[in-house]
Amino acid sequence: MLADAVNAGVDFGCNKNEPKQNGCDVSKVDIQSSCKVPKTKNGIVFPINELVNPTIDAVLNQVPLIYDPITKQLLLQSEFDELRLNSERNGCTKNLVLIDDHPKEKEFIHERKLDENGTQIVSNNDNLDVNNKDVVEKTQIDVDAPQNETSSNVFDDSDIESSPLPFLSSVYKPKKSSLSATFASASYSLSSSLHNVLNRLKKKNGINNETFATSTTALILENRPPHLPAKSIDEEVKHKHEYEEMVKEAKRKEAKDAKTLRKITNKRKKEEDRVIELIKVWQKDLLPNWSQVKNTKKVHDIWWVGIPPSIREKVWKLAIGNDLNLTHELYEICVSRSREKVWTFLTSEGESVADVIKLDVSRTFPHLGLFQENGPYHETLSQLLGAYVCYRPDISYVQGMSFLAGMLLLNMEVSDAFICLANLLNNQILMSFYRVDPTFMNAYYSTYQVFFRENLPLLYKHFADQQLTPDLYLMDWVYSLFSRSLPLDVSTHVWDLILRDGEEFIFRVALGILDMYKDILIKFDFINLAQYLTKLPDEIDSQSLFTSVAAIKMVVGNEKLTFNQVLSSFINSKV
Amino acid sequence: MSYAYLFKYIIIGDTGVGKSCLLLQFTDKRFQPVHDLTIGVEFGARMITIDGKQIKLQIWDTAGQEAFRSITRSYYRGAAGALLVYDITRRDTFNHLTTWLEDARQHSNSNMVIMLIGNKSDLESRREVKKEEGEAFAREHGLIFMETSAKTAANVEEAFINTAKEIYEKIQEGVFDINNEANGIKIGPQHSPTNTSLPLSGSGSSQGGGCC
DSSP: OHHHHHHSEEEOOOOTTSOGGGOOOOOOOOHHHHOOSOBOSSSBOOOGGGSSSOOHHHHHHHSOEEEETTTTEEEEHHHHHHHHHHHHHHSOGGGOOOOSSOTTHHHHHHHOEEOTTSOEEOOOOTTOOHHHHHHHHHHHHHHHSOTTOOSOOOOOHHHHHHSSSHHHHHHHHHHHHHHHHHHHHOOSOOOHHHHHHHHHHHHGGGOSSOEEEOOSSOGGGOOOOTTSOOOOHHHHHHHHHHHHHHHHHHHHHHHHHHHHHHHHHHHHHHHHHHHHHHHHHIIIIIGGGHHHHTTSHHHHHHHHTOOOHHHHHHHHHHHHOOTTOOOHHHHHHHHHHHHHTGGGOBOTTSOBHHHHHHHHHTTSSGGGOSSSTTSTTHHHHHHHHHHHHHHOTTTOOOTTHHHHHHHHHTTSOHHHHHHHHHHHHTSHHHHHHHTTOHHHHHHHHHHHHHHHHHHOHHHHHHHHHTTOOTHHHHHHHHHTTTTTTSOHHHHHHHHHHHHHHOTHHHHHHHHHHHHHTHHHHTTOOHHHHHHHHHSOOTTOOHHHHHHHHHTOOOEETTTTEEHHHHHHHHHHHHO | OOOSEEEEEEEEOSTTSSHHHHHHHHHHSOOOSSOOOOSSEEEEEEEEEETTEEEEEEEEEEOOSGGGHHHHHHHSTTOSEEEEEEETTOHHHHHTHHHHHHHHHHHSOTTOEEEEEEEOTTOGGGOOSOHHHHHHHHHHHTOEEEEOOTTTOTTHHHHHHHHHHHHHHHHHTTOSOTTOGGGSEEEOTTTOTTSSOOOOOTTSOSOOOSOO
16 A cells, blocks of 8 residues: 555646646656665565564554545655655656656657557557556557547646645645546546556555556646647636536535535434433323323323333333233243243144244244344243243244244343233233134124225225235234334334224224225235235335324224224124 | 136145245245244245146245144135145154145145145255155155255246146146136136136137236
8 A cells, every 4th residue: 555655656747837848757756766664575574573572563653654634545654755855856746757667668658659540559668567558558548538638737736735735635636536537527438548547546556556647636627748739728718617617516516415414414313302302201201100191192192103212111011011910930930830841842733832932933033133043032032932831821832922022022121021921912802813713803804894994995895806805914913913014113113002002003003004005905916915915015114104004093984983892793793 | 917827826734844935936936044934824926837828826825833724724715736845854744744634635625736745855964754755645645746945946846837737637627617716726817807707618728818
């Protein structure tokens, strides 16, 4: 890197004010001899052996380095000094050409010839080495360029003076602007030589001893090479004007970007402030008086936007409650019993419960990598599910539970998760689904259909025409409470509200999903509908889903029957 | 896309034998190293060509856990083909085949073609069920048999397509009553503009039209 920074040859061409016919004074800098630090073929050698017990830190401390803010590279102090010395000796920093020790350089440049089409012919110089090839490419650019392009370089003197490192700015800044200006002016056809230069620019950090042309500003402002007629004044004025336009445009874009960034930052800040405010309200006003305020409109409104993550655990535990009066000790007992028993449990068909749990734990929130084998929560989740099997051997483990337990584990301690899981599964809807009780399951499906028809009559008819029954897509949504089918942040928000509103919210979300996609769904046939709904798109965002969910009415008919009333009527008619 | 016939398939078998992976390999030609679990039922579809005719396969991929057996039973209705899958590295899954087969026979159309699949053939070192055992079971119960690997895609294409060929032959032989949708066969939309059952015109050999 160090050598490269120095070796990158820089041809600034002529000063704008110099008479063109004088041409560029090509000068040379011999890197090998200018370096005080001993060098080997592969790089610079530092006197490490002078140090007693050399460590990397110690060695680095011995190396005199200078940071160049323009190239963002570290330079050796010695190389930096030598470079400046040489350029001062040349008397014209802008005419500096750094060529790797090659005596033929001057002749070589003069040897290039033009054919009648203006295409460059390089005389077959036997002395050409890798470095000279670079020069060939450089000169080819000059010639391939249209008439108004030159290889000489305009340098704004004020620019140099204002720079903290005037010399470096003249050496390195051009390298950057040369490339951007090449694109900006778009005057070059992408000739092969340009490709070569661009490629080399890309690779430059890896290649030593390079030499190529650079410019300080847009190429459009450059003077022509000495062997070509000078620009006319009109042309120069025009180019200056064009250049100014480019600069203005760039500044405009910069300002616009800064504005966008400010906007995003402000928005984020506002969002953070909002959450902080919410947390305060939850902690000061709501949680201490939970039993009195939990059903008030104020709480319900604040709940709708989702519970702030830092207090979610508290609210979930309060909302799920503990009707079963389970204790942490019970969890411990179940865990120790499960060690002896669960792993030998078999179902009536001879299916091993342990095998199924083992399989499913690894398949729970697979994208998170938390519950998979060797994941941090793999054992915890297995243990939690095993404990539940011991607690309720009549229900045992049923697929879907691992997602409920996993969701709880993501938000609370394992023993709390056990208490919450058991209480959650004790709810009518989950209990009837996990027991695969057809009477209740069908009552829920039928109730759902009533609200489906009420809210989305056209889609309801379309589904009926396609013979798509609700069980085909609702099962997954109910069993895992959407945690398998919606993105984690969205399903967490959905859980917040299921814990607020109870089971009817599950079906409200289901209808919200249908509402959100109704324009697509109405065009689908059976198989497309079934595929779409059992594998929802990944990019669902909470806001649009909740907008749809908010629009779903949970009362039907003139009598304004509630979900529970409709459900009861179906259950009573079947039982 | 137009099709001449639509066949409904159902994939059954113990949990974790690779039912969903087989489906994904067949429909998307990929294998997902991060496994997901199926709750309820999932779906897949693909068009294949047999005897120059476009046939659409509509595949129902069911949950394997025994707890859901009663639900799975309701999905047999209207299936023309079933893939009964076991895992060659887990003998348990092979031992449960009899129960699965009983269920399938009892709740499906008697003409339903059943393909027995020993999956995970890439895991030879962990094999617990010999290929010959699978073959013997299939012979004994009149099933077609194949060992597949959803991971390497070995035989996956063949398993789905051979099942379709068998169904197609049965149609040609007139064993299947294609007027009766309960058999799991639908004729392409061109023949059946309303998408309901229709009077059979000729052999039903002409290409279907319209859009599915």
